[in-house]
Amino acid sequence: MRALIVYESSYGNTGQVAAAIAAGVRRADPGAEVRCLPVAEAGTVEDVDLLVVGGPTHMRGMSTGLSRTLAAKAGAPEHGPGLRSWLRTLPDGGPGARAAAFDTRAEVKHAGAAADGIAARLTKHHWDLAAEPAGFLVEDTDGPLREGETGRAEAWGAALADAHRQRGLT
Numbered sequence: 105m106r107a108l109i110v111y112e113s114s115y116g117n118t119g120q121v122a123a124a125i126a127a128g129v130r131r132a133d134p135g136a137e138v139r140c141l142p143v144a145e146a147g148t149v150e151d152v153d154l155l156v157v158g159g160p161t162h163m164r165g166m167s168t169g170l171s172r173t174l175a176a177k178a179g180a181p182e183h184g185p186g187l188r189s190w191l192r193t194l195p196d197g198g199p200g201a202r203a204a205a206f207d208t209r210a211e212v213k214h215a216g217a218a219a220d221g222i223a224a225r226l227t228k229h230h231w232d233l234a235a236e237p238a239g240f241l242v243e244d245t246d247g248p249l250r251e252g253e254t255g256r257a258e259a260w261g262a263a264l265a266d267a268h269r270q271r272g273l274t
């Protein structure tokens with residue numbers, strides 16, 4: 105199986121979740137070719153069986169130019185592009201290809217979920233979703249991730265790989 109995990113991250117927390125998901129996929133399927141890339145380096149998606157896309161929840165949804173500027177002004181160390189423009193250029197999913205969306209978010213009332221917007225865009229580009237969108241919690245805007253979330257992300261990645269295997273698509 106060829107898996108690609110693409111993430112956006114202002115403070116590094118979503119990057120940590122992406123790395124944990126990649127570790128989970130590798131654990132469940134040691135023969136898999138697994139790449140984990142920030143969206144700035146993701147380029148064109150080709151020959152991917154499992155595409156996993158995640159970003160931080162900003163203003164109750166996916167980041168925008170404005171929200172990234174706000175994060176940068178607040179001292180966020182990573183100022184790459186957002187997922188929106190990259191997802192606009194995403195090729196359609198091929199036969200048997202599957203995808204999944206995740207985000208990081210704070211546990212606040214009306215937190216919203218970037219993962220829902222990501223999942224909607226994946227579906228629009230004819231990628232079948234392998235799982236419900238998943239959210240991983242941060243303690244504050246700049247992190248850290250809540251205790252246990254890295255383990256949960258790894259387990260989520262492993263479950264995605266297992267599901268793929270069971271469909272005989274490795």
Ligand SMILES: Cc1cc2nc3c(=O)[nH]c(=O)nc-3n(C[C@H](O)[C@H](O)[C@H](O)COP(=O)(O)O)c2cc1C
Pocket residue numbers: 112113114115116117118119159160161162163164165171172174175208209210211212214215216242244245246247
């Ligand atoms: C401009 C801005 C807006 C945010 N809005 C929300 C929000 O609406 N809901 C939420 O749960 N978290 C919100 N957050 C917190 C982010 O979800 C948190 O910074 C992110 O999960 C950290 O991930 P990262 O380290 O990968 O950037 C916001 C953060 C920023 C910088």
